[in-house]
Ligand code: SF4
């Protein structure tokens with residue numbers, strides 16, 4: 001396991017972090033619950049293997065994750081790790097809810113404090129809410145009374161929102177972002193990552209494998225990897241790309257099995273900051289291009305075509321379709337399109353008024369694409 005300084009906080013952290021949102025589960029009647037015995041053993045095995053960062057959150061596993069993590073960290077394991085959990089902003093309806101939720105979470109974790117307490121899944125809208133609820137006062141008080149060591153935030157929005165949040169508060173101890181070689185220009189982006197580094201705010205990366213998709217590349221991407229002189233697996237390329245950035249302290253992986261954990265521990269033995277050569281970095285760009293070349297609809301999700309008078313969610317339809325083609329996963333599209341049909345957002349509602357095509361800066365044949373996609377879906381559903 002490799003260790004790096006956690007920003008300027010004065011301690012090191014393992015580059016692999018244990019994300020506790022995909023713990024082993026079992027069925028209890030018709031309900032899926034955490035297999036507590038297996039989960040506790042897995043978390044402890046990870047810590048014994050060198051992991052020193054454990055991440056959980058209020059909603060993971062329907063609220064069970066924090067309880068299981070608390071149990072796993074008994075018997076001396078708590079002292080070995082940096083522990084992070086997150087404030088569920090959507091459950092905050094008035095200012096005092098923030099204190100109540102933090103107390104509830106500490107109780108579930110059965111600890112007197114957490115090392116990092118993050119505002120969960122921040123975006124522009126939630127930032128407005130947090131400002132209205134005086135989030136800085138709440139965090140400062142929680143630090144003063146010892147319930148949290150340092151505040152931070154996790155993030156899902158665009159670069160402007162990331163920079164806004166980053167610059168709004170002097171005391172962020174860390175930020176958690178989605179980052180991988182496909183998403184280097186999405187969400188916080190490389191620019192946001194560099195800015196956090198410049199400000200001395202260490203980053204924790206989530207979704208390093210894009211929800212597992214980068215671990216199972218389609219044929220054209222696989223062939224590129226097989227022909228590269230540097231023999232790395234798909235997972236190794238994804239992790240090595242992120243570990244190369246000195247701004248990134250820890251990379252979270254939501255591990256469900258011993259096999260995954262042991263594979264990750266083996267990979268993280270070899271990962272170093274600056275561990276990619278220039279040729280490797282160029283190759284990561286080629287991998288990204290190989291994925292993007294599989295996107296049939298060149299929609300940039302700019303939203304200029306929205307709202308459609310018939311409420312057709314054009315960018316969402318294109319995004320779901322592209323994503324399924326990119327990862328060679330048609331089931332992924334069918335599930336999402338079915339939900340759109342239920343909500344009457346799907347392409348069959350289009351009356352071909354042409355307003356969207358007139359607004360599209362990419363000059364896409366939106367109507368044709370909508371018809372193609374809808375037809376493809378209905379044929380596969382027959
Ligand atoms: S052409 Fe169809 S999708 Fe485009 S704006 Fe008109 S109704 Fe909506």
Ligand code: SF4
Nearest residue numbers: 299300302303305360
């Ligand atoms: S205007 Fe064109 S590029 Fe922008 S979201 Fe709509 S379809 Fe996509």
